[in-house]
Amino acid sequence: MHGLKTFFKMGVFFLVLSGCTTNLATGEKQFTAFMPAEQEAKIGAENHQAILDEFGYYEGATIQAYVNNIGQKIAKHTERDDVKYTFTVVDSPVVNAFAVPGGYIYISRGLMALANDEAELASxxxxxxxHITARHSAQQQSQGVLANLGLAALSIATDAPAALGQAASLGADLYLKSYSRKHEHQADELGIRYLYRAGYNPSASAEFLEQLEAEGNLNALIEGKNANAVPEYFSTHPITTDRIDRTIQLAANYPLQSTDDKKVTYFSTIDGIVYGESPRNGYVRGQDFIHTELGFKFSFPEGYKISNLPTQVVGQSSNSVMVFDGAKKEAGQSIQDYLINVWLKNRSDYAVPETITVNGMPAVTTSFSALASGKTRTTRIIAIAFDNTQVYRFAIQTANPPPATILTDLKRATYSFKKLSAAEKAQYKPKRIKVFAAKAGDTVASLAARIPFDDHKEQRFRVLNGLSARDTIQPNKLYKTIVE
Ligand SMILES: [Zn+2]
Incomplete structure (x- = not known):
């Protein structure tokens, strides 16, 4: 009886889930009935808050409304009318855009700062x-995109070695898997179709891909040979050598129409947008990490390369990695109890925890050794009770046994963790985009000299404004700069 019931349920399940439909956007047969539109919407809604928690909602009613208006305008020209679209600007400095099932589309403020007109954003x-009309995100979802997002957050919260493992593969793919080349081509083709239908110049797509490529080259120049230098956008939407050429050809297939790139509207909308790290992200200044919103700072040892990720800050040297993150505990729960029963709940091989004090804050430390990539590595954990409910953790992985000099450096780093006074908090302000009209006599060199960076000023200014190496400044034209 029980078996039959199960069989019956499975039968219904099969009927519902095995339908093959023709996708109106791509014309392809798809086994997408396994995720009906209502289910896509449900998944999107469930994950919307998680994504906002992770990346942050960019506070700016004008810019949010502007992006949503453009999104809704473009969405009217698609083949799917069963999707309710939601467009959100996220408070992330990296250049990225992504879609999740149910019509949820996210644009980073980093991407907003890089684009040079409305048509590029529209592209x-x-x-x-x-990606949504072709149901790529729905297909991708089944491959575990959002499972990945959840997994990353979970392992950071509960298991330090897993977080350390992930730190080795820094980048957006920690959160979102990339689309296949075929899906990228399809999304380009559909995007250009919608761009044209919405009255924009379809060549804006190739223009912005070139802008992204220039940003990638600039990052490579700034970061040296760092393999993570490509904009995060390319981690989720891989660029292939033929992608730009292909978008140029696709755009050329459309008849000429009178278009407006709306550069003036775009520039006035992004004037003042936060550039680089925000109070929500925290600031990396030299070897210091400062978080004015959460109210603390600490310093990584000299020579550590720092990555400020959405849920952790990672410092890496040639032989050790230091991961900093935080969590909420129950009021009244001791830091020792939290460390043992939450952060170390899957382990029993750690040394007896030792109670310490870090700049007046109760803390506890322990260590354990474990195999990582075939070598025994030592992980030291320092858990700090910041206040009644907020806890922070340093997890430091080194060779076993750790060299004495490294231990001294790392100890100094953890003991540098301290609360910020109101006056100290006020010292740190985010950089912002400022729009201005060039005057006669302005040159790339003279304008770039004013941006608040120490290196590659001219290249930064050119990439920000989509200028090639040969382009010169035109008086009275609008440009972007960065101010502090
Ligand atoms: Zn894509």
Whole structure:
């Protein structure tokens, strides 16, 4: 009886889930009935808050409304009318855009700062909508995109070695898997179609891909040979050598129409947008990490390369990695109890925890050794009770036994963790984009000299403004700069 019931349920399940439909956008047969539109919407809604928690909602009613208006305008020209679209600017400095099932599309403020007119932004939105109309995100979802997002958060919260393992593969793919080349091409094709239908110049798509490529080259120049230098956008939407050429050809297939790139509107909308790290992200200044919103700072040892990720800060040297993150505990729960029963709940091989004090804050430390990539590595954990409910943790992985000099450096780093006074908090302000009209006599060199960076000023200014190496400044034209 029980078996029959199960069989019956499975039968219904099979009927519902095995339908093969023709996708109106791509014309392809798809086994997408396994995720009906209502289920896509449910998944999107469930994950919307998690994504906002992770990346942050960019506080700016004008810019949010602007992006949503453009998104809704483009969405009217698609083949799917069963999707309710939601467009959100996230408070992330990295250049990225992504779509999740149910019509949820996210654009980073880093991407907003990089684009040079409304048509370029529209091309990105069109591309993301293309992933949704072609149901790529639905297909990708089944491969575990959002499972990945959840997994990353979970392992950081509960298991330090897993977090350390992930630190080795820094980048957006920690959160979102990339689309296949075929899906990228399809989304480009659909995006250009929607761009044209919405009255924009379809060549804006190739223009913005070139802008992204220039940003990638600039990052490579700034970061040296760092393999993570490519904009995060390319981690989720891989660029292939033929992608730009292909978008140029696709755009050329459309008849000429009178278009407006809306550069003036775009520039006035992004004037003042936060550039680089925000109070929500915390600031990396030299070897210091400062978080004014959470109210603390600490310093990594000299020579550590620092990565400020959404849920952790990672410092890496040639022979050790230091991961910093935080969590909420129950009021009244001791830091020792939290360390043992939450952060170390899956382990029993750690040394007896030792109670310490870090700049007046109760803390506890322990260590354990474990195999990592075939070598025994030692992990030291320092858990600090910041206040009644907020806890922070340093997890430091080194060779076993750890060299004495490294231990001294790392100890100094953890003991540098301290609370910020109101006056100290006030010292740190985010950089912002400022729009201005060039005057006669302005040159790239003279304008770039004013941006608040120490290196590659001219290249930074050119990439920000989409200028090639030969382009010169035109008086009275609008440009972007960065101010502090
Ligand atoms: Zn894509």
């Amino acid at each position: 990105v939105i069109g591309h993301e909508i293309g």
